[in-house]
Amino acid sequence: MFTFEVVAGAAVRQQLDENRGEVVDMVQSAYQHHQAGETINPDSYFLRFPEKPDSRIIALPALLRGDVQLAGIKWIASFPKNVAAGRPRASAVLILNDYETGYPIACLEAANISAARTAASAAVAARALRPGGLVGGRVAVVGGGVIARNICEYLHVVGCRPDTYVVHDIHEASGESLVAHLQSQGRAAKFSPALDEALDADIVVFATTALEPYVTRQFRPGQLVLNVSLRDLAPETVLGAHNILDDVDHCLKANTSPHLAEQLTGNRDFVTGTLADVLNGDVTVDDSKPVIFSPFGLGVLDIAVGAYVLDRARAAGQATDIPGFFGETSRW
The missing domain is CATH 3.40.50.720 (NAD(P)-binding Rossmann-like Domain)
Structure with a gap:
């Protein structure tokens, strides 16, 4: 219950690149779960900067029920001026939470997840x-x-x-x-x-x-x-x-x-x-x-793809456990 894992970008990208067909299936299924009312997908929250009108950091919270039973939030930055310096425009993390307890269970590098779910939706x-x-x-x-x-x-x-x-x-x-x-x-x-x-x-x-x-x-x-x-x-x-x-x-x-x-x-x-x-x-x-x-881009797609990547990374030994991540594991 008190396990917290991190999946780094190289592992995320490997699992996505090796399983694109499954990612397409996950995205299609997530759309259908969303239509059936088996999700909660609030409005995204945009953090904007007056001195950088082209830049933003967006929070996308969501819950995906069905077989996944995970909530979470993607925190994704879009800074277009990065491109001129040879850096990717977007960077992101995805936090996944257990729906029964609310405890966060994993953090995944998510620029690759976001790109994959966007591309799969297209x-x-x-x-x-x-x-x-x-x-x-x-x-x-x-x-x-x-x-x-x-x-x-x-x-x-x-x-x-x-x-x-x-x-x-x-x-x-x-x-x-x-x-x-x-x-x-x-x-x-x-x-x-x-x-x-x-x-x-x-x-x-x-x-x-x-x-x-x-x-x-x-x-x-x-x-x-x-x-x-x-x-x-x-x-x-x-x-x-x-x-x-x-x-x-x-x-x-x-x-x-x-x-x-x-x-x-x-x-x-x-x-x-x-x-x-x-x-x-x-x-x-x-x-x-x-x-x-x-497609505006739904947080439930990130949850669906992130959950799949986490399962694959665990099976491949690519999810790193962080011992003692939670400071307290009992009330008293």
């Missing part, structure tokens, strides 16, 4: 929402960072085999790095300095740090847009599509593109449904419009 959406399938055509990735790299890996897991990847980034070196990574995996890829070329692809992935919309054009029927970074699209662009969200209340806040669409129209009629609605067969989309998937 892959689950692509598999469920792409009317024309995932083989052939072009996949465009706007933004060439860690999240983009992970999304490409998880798209591959669910059978995405485009003829080519088109990468666009205003920071050309980042875009070229993603291209080189994809090519090293035997996948055709090229960098394009033209945003419009990327926006013409069959599947368009947004994985940027944009704070406000810059894409004002409409997508064509049949295109799938994975709006992972949430703020790239003008509200008029959102209104011209089928819109699938991860959670309606969570996504329609903080001036995300769907939130701007709600502010513009004064209603939520443009929301087609949630990803879990699609997975459960309660909502279908056709190719009469483009499909935009906008």
Whole structure:
């Protein structure tokens, strides 16, 4: 009961990289548990800094019942200026708590967990929402960072085999790095300095740090847009599509593109449904419009993936016990 374990980043990344298919399954299951009311997922809390308006640290608390029976909180920092110094933009830890006693049981390095669950959610959406399938055509990735790299890996897991990847980034070196990574995996890829070329692809992935919309054009029927970074699209662009969200209340806040669409129209009629609605067969989309998937990012996904990584790390002897972590183990 009084055991507390730490799982370091190298072990977390190894378990995630070796078990991507299982991570996809965990994320899909977590969405369905959330839809069924088997979770508690409060609003995220944003710690912002007046002198650093582009930076923030976010707390995502959540409870996942079902087979997991764990609560927890992800504490994740996003400091975009790290990129210029060659450091990753995001860093994070995940604390897991036993639901019966409330005691924390583990701390895991969680930047990798966060990237994996984000990428897996995009892959689950692509598999469920792409009317024309995932083989052939072009996949465009706007933004060439860690999240983009992970999304490409998880798209591959669910059978995405485009003829080519088109990468666009205003920071050309980042875009070229993603291209080189994809090519090293035997996948055709090229960098394009033209945003419009990327926006013409069959599947368009947004994985940027944009704070406000810059894409004002409409997508064509049949295109799938994975709006992972949430703020790239003008509200008029959102209104011209089928819109699938991860959670309606969570996504329609903080001036995300769907939130701007709600502010513009004064209603939520443009929301087609949630990803879990699609997975459960309660909502279908056709190719009469483009499909935009906008995931705000749910803490229950971090709990699901973190619990899985902890189990795998324990089995591999990679979870480090911290003796005497709790200062008192009895009331008297």
